[in-house]
Amino acid sequence: MKTYVYGFAAFDDPDRNLLGGKGADLAEMVRLGLPVPPGFTITTEACLYYLKNGSAPTELARQLDEHLAALEHQAGRRFGDAADPLLVSVRSGAAISMPGMMETVLNVGLNDITVHGLAERTGDARFALDSYRRLIQMFGETVFGVPVGVYGGALDAIKEQRGVADDLGLDAGALQDLIDQYHRLTKEHVGRTIPQDPREQLDLAVIAVFGSWNTERARAYRRHQGISDDLATAVNVQAMVFGNLGDHSGSGVCFTRDPATGAYGDYGEYLPTAQGEDVVSGVRTAVPLSELHTIDPAAYRRLRSLLGALERHYRDVCDVEFTIEDGMLWILQTRIGKRSAEAAFQLAHDFVEEGTITLDEALSRVTGDQLAHLMFPRLDTSGGELPLTTGLGASPGSAVGRVALDSTTAAEWAAHGDAVVLVRKETRPDDLPGMLAAAGVLTSRGGRTSHAAVVARGLGRPCVCGAGELEIDLDARSVVVPGGPTLAEGDVISIDGDTGDVYAGALPVADSPVVRWLEGDVVDTPLVTAVSTLMAHADAVRRLRVRANADTGADAERAVRFGAEGIGLTRTEHMFLGERRQLIERVIVAEDPAEQADALAALLPIQRSDFAAIFAAMDGLPVTIRLIDPPLHEFLPDLTEVSVRVALAEQEGGASERDTRLLAEVRRLHEENPMMGMRGVRLAIVVPGLIETQARAALEAAAAHRRAGGSVELEIMVPLLTTAGELAVVRDTVAKVAREVEEELGEPVEYRLGAMIETPRAALVADEIVGDASFLSFGTNDLTQMTWGLSRDDAESTFLPQYVAAGIVRTSPFETIDVPGVGHLVRTAADLARRADPSVTMGVCGEHGGDPASIGFFDEIGLDYVSCSPFRVPVARLEAGRAALQHKPVAPAADGEGDAP
Numbered sequence: 001m002k003t004y005v006y007g008f009a010a011f012d013d014p015d016r017n018l019l020g021g022k023g024a025d026l027a028e029m030v031r032l033g034l035p036v037p038p039g040f041t042i043t044t045e046a047c048l049y050y051l052k053n054g055s056a057p058t059e060l061a062r063q064l065d066e067h068l069a070a071l072e073h074q075a076g077r078r079f080g081d082a083a084d085p086l087l088v089s090v091r092s093g094a095a096i097s098m099p100g101m102m103e104t105v106l107n108v109g110l111n112d113i114t115v116h117g118l119a120e121r122t123g124d125a126r127f128a129l130d131s132y133r134r135l136i137q138m139f140g141e142t143v144f145g146v147p148v149g150v151y152g153g154a155l156d157a158i159k160e161q162r163g164v165a166d167d168l169g170l171d172a173g174a175l176q177d178l179i180d181q182y183h184r185l186t187k188e189h190v191g192r193t194i195p196q197d198p199r200e201q202l203d204l205a206v207i208a209v210f211g212s213w214n215t216e217r218a219r220a221y222r223r224h225q226g227i228s229d230d231l232a233t234a235v236n237v238q239a240m241v242f243g244n245l246g247d248h249s250g251s252g253v254c255f256t257r258d259p260a261t262g263a264y265g266d267y268g269e270y271l272p273t274a275q276g277e278d279v280v281s282g283v284r285t286a287v288p289l290s291e292l293h294t295i296d297p298a299a300y301r302r303l304r305s306l307l308g309a310l311e312r313h314y315r316d317v318c319d320v321e322f323t324i325e326d327g328m329l330w331i332l333q334t335r336i337g338k339r340s341a342e343a344a345f346q347l348a349h350d351f352v353e354e355g356t357i358t359l360d361e362a363l364s365r366v367t368g369d370q371l372a373h374l375m376f377p378r379l380d381t382s383g384g385e386l387p388l389t390t391g392l393g394a395s396p397g398s399a400v401g402r403v404a405l406d407s408t409t410a411a412e413w414a415a416h417g418d419a420v421v422l423v424r425k426e427t428r429p430d431d432l433p434g435m436l437a438a439a440g441v442l443t444s445r446g447g448r449t450s451h452a453a454v455v456a457r458g459l460g461r462p463c464v465c466g467a468g469e470l471e472i473d474l475d476a477r478s479v480v481v482p483g484g485p486t487l488a489e490g491d492v493i494s495i496d497g498d499t500g501d502v503y504a505g506a507l508p509v510a511d512s513p514v515v516r517w518l519e520g521d522v523v524d525t526p527l528v529t530a531v532s533t534l535m536a537h538a539d540a541v542r543r544l545r546v547r548a549n550a551d552t553g554a555d556a557e558r559a560v561r562f563g564a565e566g567i568g569l570t571r572t573e574h575m576f577l578g579e580r581r582q583l584i585e586r587v588i589v590a591e592d593p594a595e596q597a598d599a600l601a602a603l604l605p606i607q608r609s610d611f612a613a614i615f616a617a618m619d620g621l622p623v624t625i626r627l628i629d630p631p632l633h634e635f636l637p638d639l640t641e642v643s644v645r646v647a648l649a650e651q652e653g654g655a656s657e658r659d660t661r662l663l664a665e666v667r668r669l670h671e672e673n674p675m676m677g678m679r680g681v682r683l684a685i686v687v688p689g690l691i692e693t694q695a696r697a698a699l700e701a702a703a704a705h706r707r708a709g710g711s712v713e714l715e716i717m718v719p720l721l722t723t724a725g726e727l728a729v730v731r732d733t734v735a736k737v738a739r740e741v742e743e744e745l746g747e748p749v750e751y752r753l754g755a756m757i758e759t760p761r762a763a764l765v766a767d768e769i770v771g772d773a774s775f776l777s778f779g780t781n782d783l784t785q786m787t788w789g790l791s792r793d794d795a796e797s798t799f800l801p802q803y804v805a806a807g808i809v810r811t812s813p814f815e816t817i818d819v820p821g822v823g824h825l826v827r828t829a830a831d832l833a834r835r836a837d838p839s840v841t842m843g844v845c846g847e848h849g850g851d852p853a854s855i856g857f858f859d860e861i862g863l864d865y866v867s868c869s870p871f872r873v874p875v876a877r878l879e880a881g882r883a884a885l886q887h888k889p890v891a892p893a894a895d896g897e898g899d900a901p
């Protein structure tokens with residue numbers, strides 16, 4: 001026979017899944033000897049049974065009898081006793097807390113007769129009637145489904161009729177009137193009044209609480225929070241204590257410390273002469289908890305001491321519901337308190353300082369996402385401004401600046417010292433200068449992993465994307481939201497990359513002290529102390545190294561300040577965009593080798609100086625330079641554009657020879673699907689001069705850096721390999737260049753050659769590839785695209801959001817590594833490569849390298865490093881520390897419901 005009901009005192013180690021969070025914590029508090037009204041818990045298994053079969057398990061009735069009898073014994077009164085009735089609450093409570101989403105019925109056990117007994121016993125008829133009207137309302141709404149507002153309307157009407165401000169003003173006569181009305185209203189709506197048999201009330205309330213698992217709002221909440229629908233709620237039946245029993249009673253909610261800042265003190269609210277639900281529902285205004293000190297000093301002192309006991313036991317901040325009945329303090333609920341990112345760091349640090357938890361455990365209580373949150377500036381909306389429109393919060397933080405409608409304008413205005421927000425339908429690689437110059441980016445199209453979102457996150461620029469209401473008119477140079485004001489280019493807007501809100505005008509912005517500290521300023525605030533302590537610990541325990549993806553000296557410098565231990569990816573193609581694009585264009589459309597050599601020779605010094613700046617910033621550290629990667633067409637003018645230009649010129653007497661040739665080349669090189677086309681190593685093999693120049697620039701820059709007294713570990717990386725044969729070709733080309741450079745300089749040049757693993761085939765033959773590669777770097781962005789057979793930008797703007805919404809995929813595989821698919825390939829390749837060459841170095845340079853959830857996986861499969869954008873480096877360091885701890889036992893944590901904010 002299955003046990004479906006347990007008394008609160010039944011467990012030494014209560015099981016949250018079985019008892020729900022509320023039940024488990026009630027049991028825990030009983031065990032601690034805290035003043036908790038007695039009661040019992042009906043398990044989630046009983047609820048599951050009910051949800052599956054439409055009726056409660058048959059054994060439940062008998063088990064309820066037994067536990068009810070025990071409860072009567074403990075409480076010293078009987079359920080339904082006309083003279084001295086026991087009343088209970090029937091409370092929902094799932095394993096993962098869903099505050100306010102499910103139902104609770106209070107004062108079960110009252111009826112037209114027992115209400116008089118309660119009045120007699122307490123000598124307070126008003127109190128008894130007040131409790132009864134509450135029961136009818138909660139029972140009617142929860143069990144019978146009487147629409148919300150029916151009882152509330154009657155209550156409002158009677159208050160008005162009696163000329164009283166709130167429910168406290170209603171005397172016994174008025175309350176009796178109200179109860180009569182409530183009975184009538186119930187009958188009107190459901191054809192019956194609430195049952196007079198207390199046991200029937202209890203049974204129906206239990207079933208209603210089971211059923212409340214599946215209310216629309218509970219389902220919606222679970223969808224939003226990613227909680228499975230297959231769990232269920234437990235039901236707690238507990239003797240009532242009365243906060244509405246006269247002036248020496250009341251109810252309150254509080255935190256043991258401030259959940260917003262982590263500061264110690266009184267954080268909560270208290271409402272005299274009220275049952276618990278009144279505190280949150282706001283029927284009357286509660287007073288700050290500190291006032292309880294004056295209202296009832298003894299109860300206040302007792303509460304503070306119990307809060308201390310709870311914190312000591314849970315070793316964390318607790319969120320507490322309490323009730324005072326005629327001077328006696330009762331604790332009705334506790335759980336680990338949800339907290340802001342700031343409080344998470346502050347609390348973790350403070351508990352270490354107080355000797356409550358170890359640094360290891362403190363580190364396990366903060367997350368990379370929280371750190372990222374602390375690194376972005378915030379908009380201050382306390383003035384009550386309404387957003388103009390709302391898109392997707394794609395990169396957190398906020399920006400205030402003048403609307404710039406293209407990259408060039410953004411860069412120009414920024415160069416004059418203006419803060420700008422780049423506003424585009426969507427962004428392209430060409431928009432990079434504008435994005436770099438802008439304080440923030442706003443697009444009307446695209447999802448959280450659109451180009452704009454990905455690049456903005458990488459750069460640490462706040463970004464709102466997919467604000468579909470925005471109409472961007474490039475002819476009129478304006479932005480309109482239908483029904484709203486027209487913003488001219490140059491007008492100021494404010495965007496919030498957390499919420500996706502867009503405001504007209506300048507909202508105030510607050511700087512992030514954490515970033516100022518990371519940048520090297522002396523910032524002496526408690527929060528920065530907390531962050532630096534936890535970061536130091538993460539650095540001490542982590543096994544994964546953290547490198548940065550950086551393409552410029554300035555980026556590399558910031559990366560070092562933020563703690564990067566080298567560069568895992570330098571994208572050289574950025575060095576060919578903008579003004580330099582013509583040079584590449586010349587390389588590609590060159591008629592003869594001499595012309596091509598000329599163009600390449602012009603590229604060489606430019607590229608060399610790019611590398612020199614990076615080596616200077618990364619002195620002594622490894623720097624991975626990836627050879628040219630993107631498809632050819634990104635360097636060539638648009639086919640339509642050249643066609644039109646040539647056609648127009650033809651009409652006017654003839655196009656230049658250069659344009660005609662260009663058109664022919666652009667036509668010839670046009671690809672239907674450039675992502676799968678001539679890019680990466682394929683391009684390098686077809687136009688060998690390109691990588692010769694790149695290798696030479698890198699080798700010469702490295703040699704110059706060494707000559708000047710510096711050191712650098714130069715790593716040359718080959719993108720988009722599919723076979724070991726491709727790598728062999730590049731190996732020979734680079735070796736040839738290296739020999740030439742050695743001869744010219746008369747000194748040895750050192751470099752390591754490595755392979756980017758970003759096609760599924762390359763992953764599967766990693767053991768062959770590693771023959772010519774001394775390091776492998778997983779390009780998880782492309783590897784995800786190719787494994788899933790989709791193009792990220794296309795998928796993000798078409799079906800992927802729908803897949804996520806429908807639960808076909810839980811998160812975009814571009815945000816968090818798809819462990820069973822792409823992750824499996826990475827693990828396989830790593831194993832193959834290690835077996836073939838145990839000395840191989842392996843890392844990740846895709847965006848996943850900065851994603852908290854993915855970093856744990858990379859640590860688990862034993863990669864050597866992750867590489868991410870400079871701004872994510874601190875996040876990756878922290879997460880790498882957390883990942884290292886996961887493989888090592890942590891002192892038992894108080895893993896309360898939802899303690900991860």
Ligand code: ADP
Pocket residue numbers: 037088089090091092099100101102103104106238239240241242243275276277321322323332333
């Ligand atoms: P929720 O999860 O929505 O907070 P609860 O089950 O905690 O629902 O109950 C709602 C309110 O009723 C809370 O304020 C709680 O403190 C109060 N309450 C629950 N049980 C009792 C009881 N036995 N005596 C007095 N108040 C109670």
Ligand code: MG
Pocket residue numbers: 321333
């Ligand atoms: Mg509660």
Ligand code: MG
Pocket residue numbers: 629719758779781782
């Ligand atoms: Mg790639």
